[in-house]
Amino acid sequence: MKNNFYYISVISVMRCWTILLMAIVSFSCSDFNPMDSYSRIPPDRNTDIDDGDEGDGAGGLFEKGYGTVNKPYLIMDVMQIQNMSEVLVKGKMIYFQLGADIDMKSVSNWDPLNPDGDLYIHFDGNNHIVKNFTCTDKSYASFFGILAGVCKNVGFYNAHIESAVNSGAGVIGGYIGVKAPNAVEKTGQVENCYVSGSVKGKYAGGIASRMGRPYGGQICYIKNCYSTAEVISTGDECGGIVGSMYENSEVSYCYSTGVLIGANSVGGIAALPSEGAKITACVAWNWKITGPAARSGRISGMLSQGESGHQAAPVASECYAWEDMICSGFTPEDNAGSISTGQYNGVGENTQNLQNSIANWGTPWYNVGNIDMGFPILEWQFDREDYANYGGHDNEPEGDFANGDGTQNNPYVIANATHIQNMSKALIEKQTIYFVLSADIDMQGISWQPLNDANGYHKWINFDGRNHVIKNLTCESGTYRSFFGVLCGECRNVGFVDANVFSPDTGIGIIAGYVGLAAGAENYTGKVTNCYTSGVLKGSGAAGGIGGVLGGSGYIKNCYSSATVIDQITNNTGKAGGIIGRVNGNANGSSIENCYTSGDISAIGGGNVGGIIGKVDNGKLVVKNCIAWNSTLTSTDKTKVGRIVGGTANTTYENCYAHEGIILKAGETTFTVSDETSPSGSSFQGVAKSANELKGTVINWDSSLWKEGSNGYPVFKWSK
Structure with missing residues (x-):
């Protein structure tokens, strides 16, 4: 009995040591790095099951969350917003949500999150504001770079954007929709957002410089947004909302108020819509637009069929423009109907009619059209109660000067x-x-x-x-x-x-x-x-x-x-x-x-x-x-x-x-x-x-x- 017991004991001890040794070898070969962003993303968290686990925020990079649709990474401060780039994965949609306003004045020069278009981002501002955001001397200068995903419910207040010499610029995206996922994920969509500040690039727009041609035949759009940003193009198109629009792109229920200056083509909403792009129910409230006579319009500078292989008639309709807009370099004429080619100026209206028009767009617009210094705002801005400070209309409607149009009789x-x-x-x-x-x-x-x-x-x-x-x-x-x-x-x-x-x-x-x-x-x-x-x-x-x-x-x-x-x-x-x-x-x-x-x-x-x-x-x-x-x-x-x-x-x-x-x-x-x-x-x-x-x-x-x-x-x- 004694020998049998001894034999069994030895066998048990050997098994324990063998298991321990295998565990050590397995752990050492896993190459686990607690500072590696990929190690912090659980592979099986794309689930709708709520198990009560709030998520570790990628090992502390964020307040909480797993970066999934139901448990997005929660961003509470400027360090956490800078951490977004650490958790992005090629070919996978990562979800983020703001839990507070973010002041980015300490970030001297932001690197766009997605410069190559192969990172997919779903960003919900959750009715918060990103303030004092600066991005200069970058390709696709903007917050996202190329937005292959969604941006919604956020304001970018007092942004300063200037692209590298031969690239585009916009506050939210340098490009919206290109290289987007061709599966079920929605792509290149901006809604319930606003921007203010200044934008400058070879091609430029208040929200995005260019948009369209998403993979998978999806629609990329900008809707229920406004821009008060000043936009300057140094070479190509200049738009109050977006510079150029290509296949499968739409802009609707948007308005812009910023001063626009362009040398090639300029439009209060979009400079160059083509390839079947659509502009509907928009208002150009710009104080001044400067552009060449043949390629500038209050709403759109030049609608065209577009490039070979993508040609289709664009459509611009149901748009209005401020009747007192200063149009330098071109003389607008009202367009009451739908337009598919050439310049589009919309119908000139007075301030009160524009206010009422936008207020009647319905949710998500607040139903009083002159709430912020004579301009409309979104419902979530009204609920915040600080729109007077951060609505972006603080230099409107006088624009760059107290009055006048620069002529001898009206300096x-x-x-x-x-x-x-x-x-x-x-x-x-x-x-x-x-x-x-x-x-x-x-x-x-x-x-x-x-x-x-x-x-x-x-x-x-x-x-x-x-x-x-x-x-x-x-x-x-x-x-x-x-x-x-x-x-x-x-x-x-x-x-x-x-x-x-x-x-x-x-x-x-x-x-x-x-x-x-x-x-x-x-x-x-x-x-x-x-x-x-x-x-x-x-x-x-x-x-x-x-x-x-x-x-x-x-x-x-x-x-x-x-x-x-x-x-x-x-x-x-x-x-x-x-x-x-x-x-x-x-x-x-x-x-x-x-x-x-x-x-x-x-x-x-x-x-x-x-x-x-x-x-x-x-x-x-x-x-x-x-x-x-x-x-x-x-x-x-x-x-x-x-x-x-x-x-x-x-x-x-x-x-x-x-x-x-x-x-x-x-x-x-x-x-x-x-x-x-x-x-x-x-x-x-x-x-x-x-x-x-x-x-x-x-x-x-x-x-x-x-x-x-x-x-x-x-x-x-x-x-x-």
Whole structure:
């Protein structure tokens, strides 16, 4: 018995060790990694059975869930939304749901979730908002990249999207529907969503840049959505909701309000529907659309059959547009019926009719059409009660300006710093755009880019300050650093106070780097009247308190500057003037009249310095009724310093004076000059007079414009 017991015991122990050894080997060969996303996705969780298990959220990457239809991954914060990419699996639909609003301002640059289209995502915002989302310099720049799946019940507030050079951009998708699953999963569908912010790409749309052609013959759609995003296309199509629509795509019950700018084809809802795509029951409420005449429309820019092999007639119908929409580059005509080719403008309606139309779309739209700053919202937004803060309509309906359409009879009205920054978007090459100020503008904190500073300088501007001032202009970028860059047009009735302009290059001024171009062709002439400037200006080669260079046959009249002007160039070729640094005119002639300066002017590396003009290089010039009231004029060579002009040629002078106490310096050495009514050498000095004499002279130029200021210098009666 004892031997039998011993034998059985040994056999039992051996079996136990064998089982333990097999378990160890099995575990070691499984290559389990607790940080591996695939290890955290149970393979058999695609079930509708509710067993009470909430799911581990992929090992803690999410609040809970298994990524399945009934147990989606729950996202509660910005770290968890970034974890979405960790659990995506090729060829399998993964489900996500928001459990809170997500502020993405800490994410400097989002990588789209599905750049290649082989990842399938079902995203339910659950009536929450994703705020401050940024995606730049990416292909298919957007939240999803290519949306092969579903996005619903979410708002993207204050998004900033800009694609890589030759790609598309949209807030939600760069493309909706391509490479989608060909089985039972729904694909490329966006519903009950809204977006706000800005979108820019070669082809671009507020929600998506392109959509259509899903595999399996399914329908990809955008419905019950709106966009307030500004959309800019740099090369191809530009749409308020989507850029291009292809086979098996639909947009319905949507509206857009953003400013749209495109060079190829532009539409308030979709730019280029084709291949049987459908647009129905939509509203283009855009404040302004800019696009080419033949390929732009309030609803759609150009409907067509599409590419060979996919050709079918698209349909656009039952759509409306805001009757006061500014259409730049094209003239819309109402389309009451269904359209399958060409431009589609819908039917123009007033604001109240548009509000009522959308409110009557029914669920999921809230039934009061003017609830958020005059615009409709979705029911889930109303239930949140914070739509006034996050509805995206905070810049509507005035759009980029307080009023106007940029024409001579109805100029754009600038009432704040945001409006003045929007000027660049409103400019159109070889077309004069008119602006007026309705208030003083403080530009503190704005790094200004000159308005007309590249590509042939073809942007023509007419700017009337209406006796207001622009404070704290700072410009430290661009070629001809200043407010305008190259002023091809007119600036009048405005003061620039406490400006700060710096440049290592030539052609720098507070108002303009160039006042007109040298050739002086029609529309390229610069005119400045009834303006004044103060602040500090540092340039290299041609710097002036009003402008760096006066070109062509332009003029400056009734202006004054107290700005400190410093030309920093080091090769004895500086050109610094209180009004203009350099004159580069033509045979038709230019002029400076009824102007004075009182700031310190210097060329610290040598060169020409003048109280009014640094140097006259080319063209005919008339200088009449001008006064140098500066404290000091400084260069390294006294022969290049003139109280009126540092270097003169081919110029006619009349009634030009200088303050008798002006200090002239060559380096650290002061020197004196004699009065002259016409140049006796390479510079021009004018006639010295007392402060009282100069004050009376200026006021007598035009007593309805000038008065004595509190500091003893003459000022405009409206100056501040």
